[in-house]
Amino acid sequence: MPATLIDGKAAAAALREQVAEEARAFQAAAGRHAGLAVVLVGDDPASAVYVGSKEKATRTAGMAGQVHRLSADIDQPTLMALIDRLNADPAVDGILVQLPLPAGLDSDAVIAAVDPAKDVDGFHPLNVGRLASGLPALVPCTPKGCIFLLRQQLGSLSGLDAVVIGRSAIVGRPMAQLLLTESCTVTIAHSRTRDLPAIVSRADIVVAAVGRPEMVRGDWLKPGATVIDVGINRVEGRLVGDVAFDEAMTVAGAVTPVPGGVGPMTIAVLLANTVEAARRREGLA
Numbered sequence: 004m005p006a007t008l009i010d011g012k013a014a015a016a017a018l019r020e021q022v023a024e025e026a027r028a029f030q031a032a033a034g035r036h037a038g039l040a041v042v043l044v045g046d047d048p049a050s051a052v053y054v055g056s057k058e059k060a061t062r063t064a065g066m067a068g069q070v071h072r073l074s075a076d077i078d079q080p081t082l083m084a085l086i087d088r089l090n091a092d093p094a095v096d097g098i099l100v101q102l103p104l105p106a107g108l109d110s111d112a113v114i115a116a117v118d119p120a121k122d123v124d125g126f127h128p129l130n131v132g133r134l135a136s137g138l139p140a141l142v143p144c145t146p147k148g149c150i151f152l153l154r155q156q157l158g159s160l161s162g163l164d165a166v167v168i169g170r171s172a173i174v175g176r177p178m179a180q181l182l183l184t185e186s187c188t189v190t191i192a193h194s195r196t197r198d199l200p201a202i203v204s205r206a207d208i209v210v211a212a213v214g215r216p217e218m219v220r221g222d223w224l225k226p227g228a229t230v231i232d233v234g235i236n237r238v239e240g241r242l243v244g245d246v247a248f249d250e251a252m253t254v255a256g257a258v259t260p261v262p263g264g265v266g267p268m269t270i271a272v273l274l275a276n277t278v279e280a281a282r283r284r285e286g287l288a
């Protein structure tokens with residue numbers, strides 16, 4: 004029997020509906036809309052598309068969105084001054100600086116300059132530390148979206164063996180922290196891992212976040228495993244994940260597709276984080 008297809012698009016639509024409800028309740032209680040500011044530096048076409056869909060989703064959820072589009076050749080002090088202005092603006096609850104920034108700009112400095120209470124990406128060192136300590140925090144959108152999909156598919160994750168492939172600051176590391184909070188036994192694998200197929204073969208949950216098209220093969224998987232594919236790779240004009248999808252579907256219990264899996268959840272969680280930040284800032288949470 005083939006694996007269940009995990010429908011991220013449907014899950015994201017349901018979450019966006021719930022967030023729209025929370026945004027209405029916030030508006031009624033606070034007398035203003037929750038507000039998200041997105042900063043886009045340069046004219047990378049893929050980034051422009053993502054930012055456009057974030058803008059649309061923000062409005063649809065009944066929140067106030069603003070996009071700041073800056074030229075690729077702005078200097079660091081100009082960008083830092085914009086962050087300071089957004090930090091000081093009471094109408095702005097969430098700040099997202101689209102990454103990667105053009106060469107020459109220091110993204111670590113920009114991330115550290117964002118008010119941690121407005122850090123809806125969960126990239127500020129304070130939120131990273133809070134997540135690692137098991138404290139309430141604003142949590143990176145993509146890993147949090149993966150947890151939603153896993154909970155929907157499996158219910159409790161307690162005691163399950165989880166393997167995260169990839170150790171990036173934006174996906175792999177926070178993903179491992181969240182799985183630990185869900186009481187999984189967590190292994191983080193990466194480019195230096197020896198015998199990756201053997202490690203993956205023990206996992207009830209596999210999260211692939213490496214950025215190598217179709218690297219995880221079907222015959223690595225434990226039969227019945229739940230496979231979350233975070234990869235978005237453009238190969239010969241089409242999108243493929245980090246998992247060999249057709250192979251995985253013959254072995255796994257459930258698999259996320261690319262597109263239509265994790266990606267749509269990322270934007271829905273961004274909206275959820277923005278309402279959460281707004282509620283905390285107004286003392287409503």
Ligand SMILES: Nc1nc(=O)c2c([nH]1)NC[C@@H]1CN(c3ccc(C(=O)N[C@@H](CCC(=O)O)C(=O)O)cc3)C=[N+]21
Nearest residue numbers: 053099100101102103124144262263264266267269270
């Ligand atoms: N500060 C910051 N925060 C981010 O969250 C952030 C970022 N920078 N930089 C770029 C990445 C990428 N990202 C995606 C969001 C949605 C989809 C998405 O909705 N994908 C759809 C469509 C894919 C397509 O057609 O291109 C899907 O997978 O089905 C993908 C990728 C957020 N990112």
